[in-house]
Amino acid sequence: MADIQLECREIWKRFGGFEALKGVDLEVRDGEILGLIGPNGAGKSTLLNIINGVYAPTKGKVFFDNHEITGKKPHEICRLGIARVFQIPRPFYEMSCLDNVTTAIMFNSNVDTVKAQKRALELLEFVGMKYPERKPDEITLQDKRRVELARALACEPKLLLVDEYMAGLNPSEIQEAIELLKRVNVELGVTLVWVEHVMPAIMGLAERVVVLDHGIKIAEGKPEEVVRVKDVIEAYLGSDMVMEA
Ligand SMILES: Nc1ncnc2c1ncn2[C@@H]1O[C@H](COP(=O)(O)OP(=O)(O)OP(=O)(O)O)[C@@H](O)[C@H]1O
Ligand SMILES: [Mg+2]
Incomplete structure (x- = not known):
């Protein structure tokens, strides 16, 4: 087992x-x-x-x-x-992609904003998202999937x-x-x-x-x-x- x-x-x-x-x-x-x-x-x-x-x-x-x-x-x-990448991405549309991932990190751990943002940038780089400052409705489907993946990885699954x-x-x-x-x-x-x-x-x-x-x-x-x-x-x-x- x-x-x-x-x-x-x-x-x-x-x-x-x-x-x-x-x-x-x-x-x-x-x-x-x-x-x-x-x-x-x-x-x-x-x-x-x-x-x-x-x-x-x-x-x-x-x-x-x-x-x-x-x-x-x-x-x-x-x-x-255990993290989840959903069939239909549901980001916070009023926030930038970076803030979406930063928020997910802060929700799942006790790190401060500066550390969370640094980790979020690392994750966005890992998934190949080149436009962290853009909002989710300003990016392609492929980038939406990348951001969704980075959000899921935020809880270090x-x-x-x-x-x-x-x-x-x-x-x-x-x-x-x-x-x-x-x-x-x-x-x-x-x-x-x-x-x-x-x-x-x-x-x-x-x-x-x-x-x-x-x-x-x-x-x-x-x-x-x-x-x-x-x-x-x-x-x-x-x-x-x-x-x-
Ligand atoms: N919340 C719900 N209320 C009622 N029926 C539901 C609910 N969620 C799923 N179902 C039904 O359960 C069955 C399985 O749905 P599910 O979404 O798990 O399928 P799936 O294998 O993921 O299909 P797909 O490949 O289309 O995504 C379907 O008949 C669906 O209509
Ligand atoms: Mg399904």
Whole structure:
């Protein structure tokens, strides 16, 4: 068990009369990049929401570093070392990108403004954001994603939950994003659980892949093995999986 960083045990999530997750087990190893794939509505974002405390599961338990975190609030979970990059970035639009990241650092630690701003500039440089003084509505989608990533890194996570980081990016931006996520993993030593529809990105970067469909885990394994599983191919037929970057 020593190298298991995150464990989701039989997670169920019901919304009204609808079961979005039906007994999902997930184990994430310390330091790995785990791809979480599946068609629209499979329950991927819901599972991330349960891991970082946006939702409590209807049934089931979540453990991080061998401690149970089920039902804790997102800010508590963030302080324990789990950060989230959301599918739709939600920065503070009235603040500069630098102030967005500085605020996130100050929210998550007790450092003063000067130190927080210095760290924010380092993080923005790390993610390749060249316009820290701009506001979020003055920058490209790629830069918005970079700033969102820097905000997530503000809590110095051990585990980063990434939701559709590549969506809407062009092929060269996708390549840069792949390199950036790889650097987060290798240089910062952060484990990634990464939801993505852009298959070549997953194939190139994820060490293991888990496939959800209709709230059930239907496959798990190396990316090149998983995409050959009949149930996975059928689940994805007619969906918006992107096969070419
Ligand atoms: N807050 C909610 N209230 C009601 N139903 C919800 C809620 N959140 C998610 N659902 C439903 O749960 C199911 C799973 O949604 P989820 O967002 O987890 O899917 P997903 O796998 O992330 O899909 P996508 O690839 O489109 O982002 C969907 O049918 C969705 O409509
Ligand atoms: Mg989603």
